[in-house]
Amino acid sequence: xxxxxxxxxxxxxxxxxxxxxIDAGQLNASLQLCVLVASGNDTGAANxxxxxxxxxxxxxxxxIRDRSGRVDRWVELWVQNLENLDSAPQSxxxxxxxxxxDRRWIRISAVMQQxxxxxxxxxxxxxxxxxxxxxxxxxxxxxxxxxxxxGRPWELCQDEAILAAHGAASFAASLHRYLFxxxxxxxxxxxxxxxxxxxxxxxxxISTIAGQDKSRVPLNLxxxxxxxxxxxxxxxxxxxxxxxxxxxxxxxxxxxRLKLPASDPSQAHNGxxxxxxxxFIGQHGQRGRLLENFHIKLRLLADAVESVKQFxxxxxxxxxxxxxxxxQVRIASGGAALPALWTARVELADPGDTIEINxxxxxxxxxxxxxxxxxxxxxPALNFSIVTGRCDITVRKIIPETDNAVLVEGTIYTQERxxxxxxxxxxxxxxxAPLVGAEIYARLSSDTxxxxxxxxxxxxxxxxxxQTLGRLRDAxxxxxxxxxxxxxxxxSTPCDLNALGCLAVxxxxxxxxxxxxxxxxxxxxLAREIAQTAKxxxxxxxxxxxxxxxxxxxxxxEAMGPQWIVDEDLSHDQAMxxxxxxxxxxxxxxxxxxxxxxxxxxxxxxxxxxxxxxLAKVFDPVLVDLDRLLVKSRSLIVIDWRYNRExxxxxxxxxxxxxxxxxxx
Numbered sequence: 211x212x213x214x215x216x217x218x219x220x221x222x223x224x225x226x227x228x229x230x231x232i233d234a235g236q237l238n239a240s241l242q243l244c245v246l247v248a249s250g251n252d253t254g255a256a257n258x259x260x261x262x263x264x265x266x267x268x269x270x271x272x273x274i275r276d277r278s279g280r281v282d283r284w285v286e287l288w289v290q291n292l293e294n295l296d297s298a299p300q301s302x303x304x305x306x307x308x309x310x311x312d313r314r315w316i317r318i319s320a321v322m323q324q325x326x327x328x329x330x331x332x333x334x335x336x337x338x339x340x341x342x343x344x345x346x347x348x349x350x351x352x353x354x355x356x357x358x359x360x361g362r363p364w365e366l367c368q369d370e371a372i373l374a375a376h377g378a379a380s381f382a383a384s385l386h387r388y389l390f391x392x393x394x395x396x397x398x399x400x401x402x403x404x405x406x407x408x409x410x411x412x413x414x415x416i417s418t419i420a421g422q423d424k425s426r427v428p429l430n431l432x433x434x435x436x437x438x439x440x441x442x443x444x445x446x447x448x449x450x451x452x453x454x455x456x457x458x459x460x461x462x463x464x465x466x467r468l469k470l471p472a473s474d475p476s477q478a479h480n481g482x483x484x485x486x487x488x489x490f491i492g493q494h495g496q497r498g499r500l501l502e503n504f505h506i507k508l509r510l511l512a513d514a515v516e517s518v519k520q521f522x523x524x525x526x527x528x529x530x531x532x533x534x535x536x537x538q539v540r541i542a543s544g545g546a547a548l549p550a551l552w553t554a555r556v557e558l559a560d561p562g563d564t565i566e567i568n569x570x571x572x573x574x575x576x577x578x579x580x581x582x583x584x585x586x587x588x589x590p591a592l593n594f595s596i597v598t599g600r601c602d603i604t605v606r607k608i609i610p611e612t613d614n615a616v617l618v619e620g621t622i623y624t625q626e627r628x629x630x631x632x633x634x635x636x637x638x639x640x641x642x643a644p645l646v647g648a649e650i651y652a653r654l655s656s657d658t659x660x661x662x663x664x665x666x667x668x669x670x671x672x673x674x675x676x677q678t679l680g681r682l683r684d685a686x687x688x689x690x691x692x693x694x695x696x697x698x699x700x701x702s703t704p705c706d707l708n709a710l711g712c713l714a715v716x717x718x719x720x721x722x723x724x725x726x727x728x729x730x731x732x733x734x735x736l737a738r739e740i741a742q743t744a745k746x747x748x749x750x751x752x753x754x755x756x757x758x759x760x761x762x763x764x765x766x767x768e769a770m771g772p773q774w775i776v777d778e779d780l781s782h783d784q785a786m787x788x789x790x791x792x793x794x795x796x797x798x799x800x801x802x803x804x805x806x807x808x809x810x811x812x813x814x815x816x817x818x819x820x821x822x823x824x825l826a827k828v829f830d831p832v833l834v835d836l837d838r839l840l841v842k843s844r845s846l847i848v849i850d851w852r853y854n855r856e857x858x859x860x861x862x863x864x865x866x867x868x869x870x871x872x873x874x875x
Contacts, residue, residue, distance in 0.1 A: 226248060229273050232272075241274050243272065244274070244275055245345065246273065264294070266292070269286050269288050270287045271284065271441065272287040272438070285331060285438050285441050286441045292311070292387075292434075295580075306385055315437070316336060319337070321525045322437070325524060330437075331439060335435060339433045341364070342366075342419065343430050345428075366432075367381065367388045369390075372398070375396050376409055376412050378402075378410075379408055387404050387433070388400040388401060399414055401413070402415060403416055419431065442557075446717075448539075453503050500780070504843055505843040512836040514710060518558055519833070520558075522826040523825075527564050528562070528564060531563055532710070534588070534713055537558060539556055570649065571674065572671060572672050572673070579592060598697075601626070602623045603639060604620050605685050607619040607686075616679065619669070620666070622664070624695075625663060628654075631665075633815050633816050634700040635818065636670070637651070637654050637667060638651050638695060645681070646681045646685055648674055650672070654667050700816075702820040702822075703820045704820055706828075707828050710804060710829075711801055718772075724774065734805075734808070735769075740752070740809050753796045772786065773785040789846075796839060
């Protein structure tokens with residue numbers, strides 16, 4: 211049964227759902243952590259409300275209830291699982307183990323807990339494996355399966371000696387998990403908690419404890435780690451709908467796609483949404499709200515960029531899979547005179563599915579998303595595949611570096627079509643023994659090559675042993691033929707910056723009359739026009755050059771004007787009466803600079819162009835620019851904007867040749 215506005219009320223569960231505690235214990239004396247389960251559904255996993263999947267977790271909807279059963283707040287319950295690792299690329303999945311996944315889980319949980327404005331709820335299960343659990347819908351309580359002979363509960367087995375004695379896979383070095391009874395020691399039977407887990411006759415299937423009782427819903431039979439954080443049912447799409455003038459019941463200020471009540475739904479349910487949500491009402495109309503929309507949307511973008519920067523700085527890794535679905539919006543309980551929309555705050559809710567892949571004998575950091583990811587307008591870099599082939603290599607020079615590292619320079623020749631190779635991308639050459647016996651990681655350049663099909667390369671600093679280094683020197687000037695190579699896309703925080711640029715386009719240039727693909731295509735056209743008309747040593751600010759493009763070709767006013775901020779029928783000229791042209795050009799300049807490699811003004815040259823030990827630095831220029839825009843846009847709201855609009859109209863009329871001040875006498 212779907213959630214609806216009618217069956218969702220503050221403090222109560224939606225009709226057709228139960229809130230079952232996930233443990234007999236409580237967070238404190240009066241609050242209980244629960245997960246939502248459909249009360250009359252017998253279709254297994256469909257009983258749980260799945261919010262989303264991560265590569266190492268299912269994220270379910272839960273809540274915290276008080277002793278009376280009232281819902282105090284909604285939460286996300288992250289349950290660690292290994293199922294999605296089947297879709298991970300082989301190059302990454304081979305390096306996974308229970309140990310590495312647990313270490314990553316604990317680290318990301320600590321980062322999320324320490325972030326400013328953290329909505330993290332510490333349960334203790336972030337770093338200690340809980341007991342396996344089933345949810346009993348009839349009794350509305352958790353069930354921890356027990357071994358029938360001893361009556362003791364099953365627990366996750368991390369004892370390597372017991373696992374080896376049963377012929378089971380290692381916990382530390384594999385992705386298989388088993389359950390046992392600690393008090394029985396090596397005489398305890400094992401239960402294979404993951405599919406395909408090897409073992410002897412004493413290893414039982416998971417069905418031993420799952421059973422056939424459809425009233426019991428499996429939640430965490432593999433005893434995975436857990437993570438709990440507050441959940442806001444307001445997503446960015448719903449919030450932008452409100453700013454476009456939709457009523458809460460239509461887009462779900464308090465409902466989103468799940469139609470759940472918000473933490474403070476009084477703003478939406480008292481029948482006075484328009485009065486409580488906006489600063490400008492009544493006589494100002496929808497045109498007056500354009501300025502308010504503009505300012506609030508700039509605040510939304512600044513919040514989104516800041517929250518991503520905070521996570522990246524703390525986690526020391528990019529998100530890579532960022533999109534508008536990665537964020538949640540919280541609207542606070544405002545006072546009688548404080549507009550509800552002005553209390554909104556955007557927060558990063560999904561840390562992404564990123565892992566770091568070590569490059570042997572170097573300090574270079576390489577990141578890669580894990581799991582099945584389709585093509586996304588927010589993440590075009592993730593569509594790049596690894597190019598492989600064969601080439602001939604000539605080593606030209608070996609340059610000593612500090613820390614016992616060397617640089618290798620040379621030339622490759624290949625008939626393979628490499629396509630666009632980013633400045634930050636790496637080529638991996640496998641110089642097998644007995645020739646050299648080493649892998650060289652290098653960056654390619656065709657600018658200094660002398661012949662078609664040639665690429666010059668310069669390796670990253672690598673530490674090679676003396677024997678390997680000697681063989682490499684001996685190979686200097688010799689053509690090493692038929693060498694296997696790969697082009698590895700280097701992905702880092704510029705991917706996140708690109709996604710935030712798409713979010714900026716989605717926020718400021720998309721409404722009911724234009725889709726995100728259309729608006730993004732127009733933005734890329736503007737970026738190409740800027741790049742093509744840029745002059746060597748150009749000193750004029752980017753915003754001034756955008757203004758010149760608008761004056762030179764009036765079509766840009768329709769394609770990229772501020773009239774797209776709202777859904778109203780406003781012309782470009784009418785919108786510019788409210789939003790000064792210079793301010794709008796400054797805004798477009800901020801967005802253009804966010805797209806890596808879009809032109810000479812881009813903050814990053816490609817999707818890997820970020821300081822390896824200061825990944826969050828790429829967001830700083832955007833935040834500085836957005837802070838300036840917020841000050842300017844706020845000043846338009848607190849002045850007499852109606853009088854200001856009339857002055858703009860007179861100036862525009864003069865510029866068009868209509869002198870309204872000329873005397874009639």
